[in-house]
Amino acid sequence: MTQNRRKFSREPADARRAALIDATLALVAEKGVVGSTVRAIAERADVTPGLIRHYFSSKEELITAAYEQHMTGLTELTASLAEQNAGTAVSRLAGFVVASLKPPVVDERSVALWASFLNRVQQDPDMRRIHAETYADFRGRLEGLIAAALEEVGTPGTPAQLRQLAIAANAVVDGLWLEGGALPEAFEPGELPQIGLRSVSAITGLNLQIPSDAKAG
Amino acid sequence: MTQNRRKFSREPADARRAALIDATLALVAEKGVVGSTVRAIAERADVTPGLIRHYFSSKEELITAAYEQHMTGLTELTASLAEQNAGTAVSRLAGFVVASLKPPVVDERSVALWASFLNRVQQDPDMRRIHAETYADFRGRLEGLIAAALEEVGTPGTPAQLRQLAIAANAVVDGLWLEGGALPEAFEPGELPQIGLRSVSAITGLNLQIPSDAKAG
DNA sequence: GAAATTATTATACAAACGTATAAATACCAG
DNA sequence: CTGGTATTTATACGTTTGTATAATAATTTC
Structure with missing residues (x-):
């Protein structure tokens, strides 16, 4: 079985934070706060959900x-x-x-x-x-x-x-x-x-x- | 074991609908639409969740x-x-x-x-x-x-x-x-x-x- | 170029979600 | 007082939720 682990690049912390916030705003505008799930935000930012918790200690903080x-x-x-x-x-x-x-x-x-x-x-x-x-x-x-x-x-x-x-x-x-x-x-x-x-x-x-x-x- | 099934009274359909809508408005004001779960709305109206589907065919309709x-x-x-x-x-x-x-x-x-x-x-x-x-x-x-x-x-x-x-x-x-x-x-x-x-x-x-x-x- | 660092992914988990269906009981008709 | 009805409760199911933790790999350091 081939390993399907996805490739990624390490971005500067500032840029990553900004990208996550942008994705959040885009999604909140469409679905509201509760409707904007961590998974959907991560997907919009082209990132896996776990990464959000690396930059923000909770959804609320984001x-x-x-x-x-x-x-x-x-x-x-x-x-x-x-x-x-x-x-x-x-x-x-x-x-x-x-x-x-x-x-x-x-x-x-x-x-x-x-x-x-x-x-x-x-x-x-x-x-x-x-x-x-x-x-x-x-x-x-x-x-x-x-x-x-x-x-x-x-x-x-x-x-x-x-x-x-x-x-x-x-x-x-x-x-x-x-x-x-x-x-x-x-x-x-x-x-x-x-x-x-x-x-x-x-x-x-x-x-x-x-x-x-x-x-x- | 005693039966714990709760007592209830059959209310007129109009009153029940109104009560469910009132409970919905109260909850939506606090938690937003997505944050207002069917279970919480039912609890606020002092009713079990299933009843909502008896009066409204979906949460969206409510x-x-x-x-x-x-x-x-x-x-x-x-x-x-x-x-x-x-x-x-x-x-x-x-x-x-x-x-x-x-x-x-x-x-x-x-x-x-x-x-x-x-x-x-x-x-x-x-x-x-x-x-x-x-x-x-x-x-x-x-x-x-x-x-x-x-x-x-x-x-x-x-x-x-x-x-x-x-x-x-x-x-x-x-x-x-x-x-x-x-x-x-x-x-x-x-x-x-x-x-x-x-x-x-x-x-x-x-x-x-x-x-x-x-x-x- | 090897080793250390940490950003990132992958996986897991309990709780809560909307909805579907079956069981029970309050009420009305007779 | 006795059925019949349909309102109401109870239970269950498959998804999705936020979060926690372990595994991996991109980058930096020396």
């Missing part, structure tokens, strides 16, 4: 790591896409809103991941901490952009006002992001960025121009 | 029934709470917004359920149909209320405008609902209805008074 990467990655992706819009503070805010409401940020997979992790977020203290931190980070960036834009046009807000404006603007963006990812066929291409800009304009009293690349969607 | 009940129940609950605000069209709109952003509509469990079902919604055609219908129903009610309020104050909107206003208002409400249910400790009591009213006012150009019972939360 899930937590994947969640943290997804959430921080989402904010960083949005911020980096928004940075293309230099210039005035108002245009930076507009760029941030638009970036939040276009692909690749608006995406079925991203929303699916967010939803799949929510149960754990509500029950596991570590997950809840990550959620609170990433939510505060995103809303904080938005609040900073709004504050700068209001100052720029000569109508600065009080801290209490800024807090409420940030919560409201964040809610519009989150709501549109969610619905765009959950039910894409309900919206015309480019509709979400447009509505997002109008809404944040109305809420803040700013006049957010539609950036030239806002149509893509 | 899950679908539970989802439909949850989503239609949520919209009906909101609408019935909002009906207390009779009077002008503007106040009816305000009442609807406030009802959407207070308990019992804003609730960790409700948001958990929404999130838990999303995966199935994205992959199962039946679930997706239910999702699209309930989303369209909720947004449609909002659009009707906005249309009536705008007419009332003498500034009616075009269909295209009404559509965009409804999407935007729905996004604010959904975003606030979601964040209030996902991270309750991030908001002051009564903050969500207040911000919701201000935001929808800004978006629609209407002046939504704060109903007298908007403070509770």
Whole structure:
């Protein structure tokens, strides 16, 4: 009988960890956390199941790591896409809103991941901490952009006002992001960025121009 | 040896179905769909696992029934709470917004359920149909209320405008609902209805008074 | 180039899963 | 009070689950 033991190569630990996390995110988006079995994750990463326990002491630890990467990655992706819009503070805010409401940020997979992790977020203290931190980070960036834009046009807000404006603007963006990812066929291409800009304009009293690349969607 | 077979009583089919669905929703909110095992659902309903298959031909069918009940129940609950605000069209709109952003509509469990079902919604055609219908129903009610309020104050909107206003208002409400249910400790009591009213006012150009019972939360 | 290291695979195990089927008993009709 | 019915319980089966441990081989070290 020929030996069927499979060939393999030893990868750098960082790359292997990253590959396992990527495979986890891909699978969690499709099947949810409980539906993503260790065996299926290993198969997606082209690795045998045992290896997962060499890098993560339990499935739970892998899930937590994947969640943290997804959430921080989402904010960083949005911020980096928004940075293309230099210039005035108002245009930076507009760029941030638009970036939040276009692909690749608006995406079925991203929303699916967010939803799949929510149960754990509500029950596991570590997950809840990550959620609170990433939510505060995103809303904080938005609040900073709004504050700068209001100052720029000569109508600065009080801290209490800024807090409420940030919560409201964040809610519009989150709501549109969610619905765009959950039910894409309900919206015309480019509709979400447009509505997002109008809404944040109305809420803040700013006049957010539609950036030239806002149509893509 | 004494017989340990448990006592039971034969319940009306409707009541039994309802009890099984209630148990399913309670468990799905905590553990997600896959994490809600048939055995655990049966235990929560104080029944043995086999009985579930007497009322539902598979776990999937039970899950679908539970989802439909949850989503239609949520919209009906909101609408019935909002009906207390009779009077002008503007106040009816305000009442609807406030009802959407207070308990019992804003609730960790409700948001958990929404999130838990999303995966199935994205992959199962039946679930997706239910999702699209309930989303369209909720947004449609909002659009009707906005249309009536705008007419009332003498500034009616075009269909295209009404559509965009409804999407935007729905996004604010959904975003606030979601964040209030996902991270309750991030908001002051009564903050969500207040911000919701201000935001929808800004978006629609209407002046939504704060109903007298908007403070509770 | 031989030896040591450890990343990776292979195998095993008890527990839990959805579902199928058979046995029992609460309730209704007479 | 006595059957008949079908709701409900009990048991069983084959898979799949997360995890633990032992065997192997790719790579590094000297």
